[in-house]
Amino acid sequence: MIVDLPAGLTGRPLVQADAHAVYEVMAAQELADLGVVSIEPADIVADWARPSFDASASTHGVFDGDRLVAYAELMGGSRADAAVHPAYRGRGIGTALVGWLRQRAREQGLARFRIPAPPGSPGDQLLASLGFTVWWETWELFLPEGATIPERALPPGHVLREATPADHPACWTLFEDAFLEWADRDRQPYADFLATVVGRPGFEPWHLRVVTDPAGELVGAVNVVMFGGDEGYVNKVATRADRRGQGIAQALLVDAFTEARAHGATRSGLSTDSRTGALGLYEKVGMRVTSTWLMRGTDV
Structure with missing residues (x-):
């Protein structure tokens, strides 16, 4: 597919080895737009390691010589992302990449796609x-330094512990069941779950924690990652639908942030969006919104 780029720039599909260069472009864009960087190389490496993802068919990079200066990707489902290095804005690169995304989405049989932006x-x-319209809002939240989330006891007979490999299929099912209540995508393959959670660079067993009921059934789970060495970031948290309202999610949050602090974190954070209805829960336990993103989408 030919992408009409400014003179002197070239384009090609990306490969796994380009992941760090993509991170650098995205980090530069976030720093310019938000004043902070909320992505790290492991996010891209793990996402591109999904068995269902073909980087060469789903990405396009723009280069100035050997330097990556912009990129776009279809991430699966209706998800897409794109970034242009701030030094290269205003040259039509973003418009060209949106055109590539639109055409590639058509070729993959998608009816629509979406891109986040502050x-x-x-x-x-x-x-x-x-012509992209706002589909929903996404918020990054952090627990103020020194603050703690009020602890809430688990129901009698419940246990909160580190997940074992035998728990991984149940964790996948729990996360997918919870997120598919509102997400606009198909069920993530189990192999993709393993790649993005257990296979994420730097994964340690304490990053995945579960709550089991008296019968030993898994009723809640949380996945926390270390970001930048000093932030404990909750990547996923979910409670089985029939067990909500019993304090399980709050107990998991407290545990995740406590474990992260024990492993060197000085900050705690997570993200949520307007589809989940969870913003009030996180604000209620003392978390504060630090950045907002709009998810804009369009038909192809």
Whole structure:
């Protein structure tokens, strides 16, 4: 597929070895738009390691010589992402990459796709000008330094512990059942779950924790990752639908942040969006919104 790029720039599909260069472009864009970087190399490495993902068929990079300066990818389902290094904005690269995404989405049989951007950022303004509408909002939240989430006791007979390999299939089922109540995607393959959670660079057994009931059935789970060496970030947390409202999710959050602190974290964070209805829960336990993203989408 030919992408119409400014003179002097070239494009090609990306491969796993380009993951760190993609991180550098995305980090530069986030720093310019938000003043902070909320992504790390392991996010991209793990996502691209999914067996269902073919980087060469789902990504396009823009290069100035050997330097990656922009990229776009279809991530699976309706998810897409794109980034242009701030030094290369205003040259039509973003518009060209959106055109590539639209055409590639058609070829893959998608009816629509979506891209996140901070409100009012150059990327957000470009997407709005190209007809993308806001589908939902996403928020990053952090627990203020020194603050603690009030502990809540588990129901009698329940146990919170580190997950074992034997728990992994049940964790996958629990996470997928919970997220598919509102997510606009198909069920993630089990192998993809393993790649993005257990196979994520730096994974340690304490990163995946579960709650079991008196019968030994898994009723809650949390996946926490270490970001930048000093932040405990909750990647996923879920409670089985028939066991909600009993404090299980709150107990998992307290445990995840406590474990992260025991392993060197000085900050705690997570993200949620307007589809989940969970923002109030996190604010209720003392977390505060630090950044907002708009998920803009379009038909192809």
